[in-house]
Amino acid sequence: MRKRLVGATVAVTAGLALSGCAAGGAPQQTTGGGSQAESRPVEASAGQQQETTGKASGSGSNSGGNGTGDRPCEASDLDAKFVTAENYDGRPSSGLFSVTKNSDNMTPCVLDGYPEIKAMRGSEGGATMPVEIRQVTADGAQPMRLDGQGGFASFNITWTTSGDDGGCDMPGALSVRLPQAGAQDIEVPVNQGRDNSMRICENDELQVQPFGDYTN
Numbered sequence: 001m002r003k004r005l006v007g008a009t010v011a012v013t014a015g016l017a018l019s020g021c022a023a024g025g026a027p028q029q030t031t032g033g034g035s036q037a038e039s040r041p042v043e044a045s046a047g048q049q050q051e052t053t054g055k056a057s058g059s060g061s062n063s064g065g066n067g068t069g070d071r072p073c074e075a076s077d078l079d080a081k082f083v084t085a086e087n088y089d090g091r092p093s094s095g096l097f098s099v100t101k102n103s104d105n106m107t108p109c110v111l112d113g114y115p116e117i118k119a120m121r122g123s124e125g126g127a128t129m130p131v132e133i134r135q136v137t138a139d140g141a142q143p144m145r146l147d148g149q150g151g152f153a154s155f156n157i158t159w160t161t162s163g164d165d166g167g168c169d170m171p172g173a174l175s176v177r178l179p180q181a182g183a184q185d186i187e188v189p190v191n192q193g194r195d196n197s198m199r200i201c202e203n204d205e206l207q208v209q210p211f212g213d214y215t216n
Contacts, residue, residue, distance in 0.1 A: 075184035112143035113179035168201035
């Protein structure tokens with residue numbers, strides 16, 4: 001079952017923070033509204049992810065349990081937003097996928113590991129577009145415990161933009177399955193404005209980081 005998020009951007013609760021990738025021109029993250037006070041690294045397994053997987057066709061795998069006894073976050077727990085910064089000079093383009101815990105279920109939940117990513121043709125609910133997924137590590141990658149309402153976490157995606165106009169059939173949405181979650185996907189639109197442009201073609205590579213705290 002998909003949690004379909006419709007519109008050029010997806011509304012999130014107050015206090016959403018946005019961070020940048022290492023690449024130039026990446027989205028920047030600012031703190032505000034107190035959302036970070038309700039999300040924190042899980043102490044039992046905090047720290048930078050240590051392993052990097054190789055290239056794989058399709059979606060990436062997830063890491064293991066969170067070691068706290070808290071439940072994994074589900075798609076219905078979260079409001080999501082995807083903001084991108086594309087470069088047309090050969091430098092990596094980047095996108096920040098951020099989630100904020102809503103009030104549907106006030107019990108804490110944990111995001112721990114890599115999300116599964118799919119590019120969708122046309123729009124939300126479209127057919128899957130074949131892309132290569134490479135899981136990469138990053139400073140700030142760590143299990144995140146989201147308490148109550150307003151807890152925040154994010155991950156980054158990088159890619160090489162396929163020309164100024166794409167030159168191919170580009171995706172209309174991005175589908176994200178959370179680590180250890182059930183059969184629910186969060187889908188956000190892409191290529192509906194400058195702030196969510198994702199000009200990739202079939203078989204292009206997406207580099208995906210784990211969930212973590214990328215505010216610093």
